[in-house]
Amino acid sequence: DSGVTQTPKHLITATGQRVTLRCSPRSGDLSVYWYQQSLDQGLQFLIQYYNGEERAKGNILERFSAQQFPDLHSELNLSSLELGDSALYFCASSVDLTGGRTQYFGPGTRLTVL
Amino acid sequence: QKEVEQDPGPLSVPEGAIVSLNCTYSNSAFQYFMWYRQYSRKGPELLMYTYSSGNKEDGRFTAQVDKSSKYISLFIRDSQPSDSATYLCAMSGGDSGGSNYKLTFGKGTLLTVNP
Numbered sequence: 001d002s003g004v005t006q007t008p009k010h011l012i013t014a015t016g017q018r019v020t021l022r023c024s025p026r027s028g029d030l031s032v033y034w035y036q037q038s039l040d041q042g043l044q045f046l047i048q049y050y051n052g053e054e055r056a057k058g059n060i061l062e063r064f065s066a067q068q069f070p071d072l073h074s075e076l077n078l079s080s081l082e083l084g085d086s087a088l089y090f091c092a093s094s095v096d097l098t099g100g101r102t103q104y105f106g107p108g109t110r111l112t113v114l
Numbered sequence: 115q116k117e118v119e120q121d122p123g124p125l126s127v128p129e130g131a132i133v134s135l136n137c138t139y140s141n142s143a144f145q146y147f148m149w150y151r152q153y154s155r156k157g158p159e160l161l162m163y164t165y166s167s168g169n170k171e172d173g174r175f176t177a178q179v180d181k182s183s184k185y186i187s188l189f190i191r192d193s194q195p196s197d198s199a200t201y202l203c204a205m206s207g208g209d210s211g212g213s214n215y216k217l218t219f220g221k222g223t224l225l226t227v228n229p
Contacts, residue, residue, distance in 0.1 A: 002157065033216065042221035043158070043202065058216055090157055092217075103217060105150075105157035 003027065004093050004106035012112045018079040021109045025072055025093030031055075032074040033094075033103060034066055038087040049074055078111070086113045117141050120203055120220025129229050133190040137203035137220045140184065144205040144218075147179045149188045152200045152222065161201075162188065193227045200224050 003026035013019055025032050034046040036059075045058035049068035060066075063081075068074045078085060088110050092103040120137045127133055135149075146165055150158035162177040164170045164186075170177045176189040186205075190197055200222040206215060 002159070004157075031215075035217075043204075043217075043219040045216040045218070048215060056216055102160070102163075104160065107157045108155075110155075 002104040002106060004091060004104055006089075006091050006106040006109050008109060009107065010110045010112075012114065013081060014114055015081055015083060017081050017113075018077065019081065019111065021076040021078070021089050021091075021111075023074045023076070023091030023093075023106060025074070025091075026095075026104055029093035029095050029104075030072065031094045031096060032068055032072070033092040034060075034074070034076050035090045035092065035105075036087050037090060037108070043090070046076070081113045083113050086111055115140055117218050118203065118205060118220045121223055122221055124224040124226060126226045126228060127193055129193060129195060129227055131193050131227070133193050133197070133225060133227075135188040135190075135201050135203075135223050135225070137186050138184055139186070139205055139218075141205070141207075141218070142181075142184070143207045146206045147177070147186050148204040148206075148217070149175075149177055150202040150204055150219075152202060154199075158202055195227050195229050198226045 005024045007022045030051045033048045037043045046060040048056040066076045088108045090108045092105045094103045118139045148163040149161045152158045164177050164179045167179050167181040174191045178187045202222040203220040204217040
């Protein structure tokens with residue numbers, strides 16, 4: 001158990017809908033990262049937050065957004081969902097801004113868009 | 115060319131074999147090199163990390179980094195059925211800000227160790 005929690009574990013929804021994925025980092029970790037894992041693309045970095053502020057963006061679509069709250073939990077919002085958004089979404093956390101070698105991953109949320 | 119290339123396998127070995135997993139990369143800014151293990155339907159678990167070039171050993175696992183060749187390896191000695199998983203290499207840049215903190219992953223190698 002990494003100490004990172006994610007809810008829900010599974011999510012099934014329809015195209016065009018909007019969903020929110022939630023992540024609670026390890027106790028004491030200030031940095032949160034979101035990743036998407038699909039069969040064809042592998043694990044792709046989406047976005048990073050540090051202590052409530054956005055710090056880095058990766059291959060995140062404009063239909064996706066995220067935020068980190070004062071209690072350090074983070075939410076990833078996916079809207080206007082398409083079939084291709086079906087994937088595993090992971091949250092990772094690290095104690096500081098640099099992360100790098102010490103990112104700990106949660107169990108993931110499996111999103112299925114029908 | 116992808117930033118990180120990793121042979122997806124699958125790789126099947128008998129119990130007790132030495133396993134060699136490899137990745138190549140193209141971005142010379144990468145400074146931190148990691149190996150993650152991912153069991154089916156689980157999150158990636160950090161196994162090893164190495165800063166810059168060199169070797170690092172932890173029990174049955176040895177990680178090697180050759181920055182001159184842009185090539186990293188993970189060796190597993192005395193492999194066990196419980197080692198059966200997908201192994202992902204990951205890399206990140208130095209601590210100079212921007213998006214250097216993100217991890218760039220290989221696609222993973224599926225390993226099966228047969229009893």
